[in-house]
Amino acid sequence: MxxxxxxxxxxxxxxxxxxxxxxxxxxxxxxxxxxxxxxxxxxxxxxxxxxxxxxxxxxxxxxxxxxxxxxxxxxxxxxxxxxxxxxxxxxxxxxxxxxxxxxxxxxxxxxxxxxxxxxxxxxxxxxxxxxxxxxxxxxxxxxxxxxxxxxNIATWQMAPNENNALLGRGARKLGIHAEPIARNVKGCWNLGSCGLGCPTNAKxxxxxxxxxxxxxxxxxxxxxxxxxxxxxxxxxxxxxxxxxxxxxxxxxxxxxxxxxxxxxxxxxxxxxxxxxxxxxxxxxxxxxxxxxxxSRTFLHPVVMSSSIFDQKVEAWSGAPQSIYTDHFLQTQPIDGAMGYKLEAPPLHPLIFASTVPGFGQGQHDLLSSFPHNHTLLALLRDGFHDEAPGGQVKLRSDGSAELDYPLGDYIMQGARRALLSMMEIQFAAGARQVLPLHEMAVPYTSWAQAREAVLALPMKPRLVKMVSAHVxxxxxxxxxxxxxxxxxxxxxxxxxxxxxxxxxxxxxxxxxxxxxxxxxxxxxxxxxxxxxxxxxxxxxx
Missing domain, CATH: 3.50.50.60 (FAD/NAD(P)-binding domain)
Structure with missing residues (x-):
């Protein structure tokens, strides 16, 4: 380089x-x-x-x-x-x-x-x-x-990596439309490390x-x-x-x-x-x-579902996000039940290990499966409903910024539906186990088992793993x-x-x-x- x-x-x-x-x-x-x-x-x-x-x-x-x-x-x-x-x-x-x-x-x-x-x-x-x-x-x-x-923003023309292809295959099996994502790249080497700074100046x-x-x-x-x-x-x-x-x-x-x-x-x-x-x-x-x-500071709160496939996925390699579906945004009114966009994020060891739940043997098993792991994320569309007013930027005593972002039932029910959608797609794509990122979840080996479990999980802040890259x-x-x-x-x-x-x-x-x-x-x-x-x-x- x-x-x-x-x-x-x-x-x-x-x-x-x-x-x-x-x-x-x-x-x-x-x-x-x-x-x-x-x-x-x-x-x-x-x-x-x-x-x-x-x-x-x-x-x-x-x-x-x-x-x-x-x-x-x-x-x-x-x-x-x-x-x-x-x-x-x-x-x-x-x-x-x-x-x-x-x-x-x-x-x-x-x-x-x-x-x-x-x-x-x-x-x-x-x-x-x-x-x-x-x-x-x-x-x-x-x-x-x-x-x-x-x-140089254009639809990505290369074949998606396995990480993104799995989203496309699972969605198609369920009759859900998925399509390519446009990317701002020029002469991309398809390395997959965009989040760590582009070493080739392609981004x-x-x-x-x-x-x-x-x-x-x-x-x-x-x-x-x-x-x-x-x-x-x-x-x-x-x-x-x-x-x-x-x-x-x-x-x-x-x-x-x-x-x-x-x-x-x-x-x-x-x-x-x-x-x-x-x-x-x-x-x-x-x-x-x-x-x-x-006021009205929004995050696209993100929930995730982690799955394991028999084949290697190697989600750290290749264009990080090249397939998406807006099916769950388009199937209800914008100010109705919370909609969400599904994408397949890249995975790197540190951020993966610090995001997935578990400890001891369970965590060891999950990290050992890293090359076979496929994760989906759901961007929850906040700001369009009275029960999703976003957060409030405030100042700490030293003058630094802090965002207070309440997570009410409206958002949490959107998160539950998003977890269910992602798990169903992953099982449809052939996952042998799926783990919704929630502190009380365990790996599930069938869609029926996973659906029953997630419908019963308490959807509370800090129990549901949430991240965001969009403020x-x-x-x-x-x-x-x-x-x-x-x-x-x-x-x-x-x-x-x-x-x-x-x-x-x-x-x-x-x-x-x-x-x-x-x-x-x-x-x-x-x-x-x-x-x-x-x-x-x-x-x-």
């Missing part, structure tokens, strides 16, 4: 303006046209477009700058270096483990490449419930198309696309730099206060004379991701007259200040030189992996912002 070109190292040698950590001390004061907080999906798209419009852009990223030379397909290196809280971020009650990126490129550097446009049913709900008349399929289509072209993340494009246009990148808070006056942001941190997230003990950096910009773009973006505003004492800030909401878009934090054009309702350009603007969950929804929506918002600030029309290359 080391013989491959490293576009990040090449850019640094060409003279990119990058500071922070080992890359150089950050000055006490920076003045620019636009300061962008974050470097993930929304930040990257915004940075390229605003730099292209001729604006002086500064990108502030809490995490380190890592590149393909650093990506060794090792969980022990990737989780502490590339993820929030070393891939152990959790909801307040510890019931849900949350995977979020914390590095240049954000979650796009470590996601599994699954790319879906925002479903029509989701957009219709936003139009009807949040007065977002302009958020239609037709209006967004050209912006999605531009993002898809820019990031078209912000790390290798929009952030380098912005830097080539003169943007400045501050790494290992935490955006602490805005200073506010008269309905505007007057400055952004940042702190230098270590690569592990701890505050750096700087030898310089200043402990903080102040960035003064004409306009600010908050794109730190749901959880972190609301937290910046909370730390800033941002106006919140209707109590919307940090949305908390700074929701709405057509009125009473309903949301952010205007339809992405500008904060009460702060007229602050835009919010990330997944925190979604008024509900997406009901699909959200990265392309961020790319499409923010592409539109950032083009509009560039036009407002400069009078220039720009588009993604």
């Amino acid at each position: 080391s013989s491959l070109n490293d576009p990040i190292k090449d850019g640094l040698q060409r003279g990119w303006k990058v500071l922070g950590g080992a890359l150089g001390a950050i000055p006490e004061k920076i003045v620019c046209d636009v300061a962008i907080i974050g470097s993930g999906a929304g930040a990257g798209i915004s940075a390229e477009l605003l730099a292209k419009a001729g604006l002086q852009v500064v990108i502030v990223e809490e995490g380190p700058l890592k590149s393909s030379s650093d990506f060794n397909q090792l969980e022990s290196e990737a989780y502490p270096a590339l993820y929030q809280e070393s891939a152990a971020r959790k909801t307040a009650d510890k019931a849900i483990n949350i995977l979020q990126g914390r590095c240049v490129g954000g979650s796009t550097t470590v996601n599994w490449t699954s790319s879906f446009r925002t479903p029509a049913s989701t957009l219709k709900f936003w139009q009807d419930r949040f007065s977002l008349a302009g958020y239609t399929e037709t209006a967004l289509a050209p912006y999605f198309a531009q993002a898809e072209q820019r990031l 078209q993340s912000m790390l290798v696309t929009t952030i380098p494009a912005a830097l080539d246009l003169g943007a400045q990148l501050l790494t290992e730099t935490r955006a602490e808070r805005f200073e506010l006056a008269n309905g505007r942001v007057t400055s952004l206060i940042c702190r230098n941190i270590k690569s592990n997230g701890a505050l750096a003990q700087s030898a310089s004379t200043h402990e903080a950096t102040k960035i003064i910009a004409k306009h600010y773009v908050l794109a730190g991701g749901a959880i972190n973006s609301p937290a910046v505003l909370l730390r800033s004492g941002a106006p919140d007259p209707h109590g919307r800030l940090g 949305m909401g908390g700074c929701g878009l709405a057509g009125s200040a009473r309903q949301g934090v952010t205007r339809p054009d992405g500008v904060h309702w009460q702060l007229d030189n602050l835009s919010i350009h990330d997944g925190s603007i979604f008024p509900t969950s997406i009901g699909a992996n959200p990265q392309l929804s961020v790319y499409g929506a923010v592409n539109r918002l950032a083009q509009g912002l560039a036009k407002t600030l400069t009078g220039r029309d720009v588009a993604l290359a």
Whole structure:
């Protein structure tokens, strides 16, 4: 792998303006046209477009700058270096483990490449419930198309690995439609280690696309730099206060004379991701007259079913997610019983061992079967029902962010139905045993036995194993200040030189992996912002 070109190292040698950590001390004061907080999906798209419009852009990223030379397909290196809280971020009650990126490129550097446009049913709900008349399929289509072209998003053409093929085979046997997933890759080696950073630069993340494009246009990148808070006056942001941190997230003990950096910009773009973006505003004492800030934060709570097959599955190898089914989203009204999307995640030893239940001999047997293991996951579609209002971002006593996400009966009954659906598909595909990930479950050897057992299991937080890699909401878009934090054009309702350009603007969950929804929506918002600030029309290359 080391013989491959490293576009990040090449850019640094060409003279990119990058500071922070080992890359150089950050000055006490920076003045620019636009300061962008974050470097993930929304930040990257915004940075390229605003730099292209001729604006002086500064990108502030809490995490380190890592590149393909650093990506060794090792969980022990990737989780502490590339993820929030070393891939152990959790909801307040510890019931849900949350995977979020914390590095240049954000979650796009470590996601599994699954790319879906925002479903029509989701957009219709936003139009009807949040007065977002302009958020239609037709209006967004050209912006999605531009993002898809820019990031090489296309349906995966290679045959699925066995892990994904089993989902397709089991679904077909039950008369359930399943189809391929689009992926943002170019020259993919089909390694399967997308979640650990792409060692071949095939994944078209912000790390290798929009952030380098912005830097080539003169943007400045501050790494290992935490955006602490805005200073506010008269309905505007007057400055952004940042702190230098270590690569592990701890505050750096700087030898310089200043402990903080102040960035003064004409306009600010908050794109730190749901959880972190609301937290910046909370730390800033941002106006919140209707109590919307940090509320309606959604996760797509994920439940899983683990199975063992006679043949080897080797779920760590090959494109991580290439087959899905929306059957269980489409078979009931969007605001009816909780729907869910089914996908087949990749498996790696550490994250597998820390997720499956059991101990002693039972755990030994399960881990011994790892090459034969096939797991399905269900993304529960939260945010469309009165009993799924999402969570609330709050601040701990030290100012760090925490998500309180209650798990009520409505969600838990959706989780039970999802476990049943996944187990039935796995048995239909030929599994010899299936284990729903629940602390009180045991391996089951027939669908009838499994169905009876899961119908009787208590569905309670921390008994049901739940994870999530999709965080949305908390700074929701709405057509009125009473309903949301952010205007339809992405500008904060009460702060007229602050835009919010990330997944925190979604008024509900997406009901699909959200990265392309961020790319499409923010592409539109950032083009509009560039036009407002400069009078220039720009588009993604």
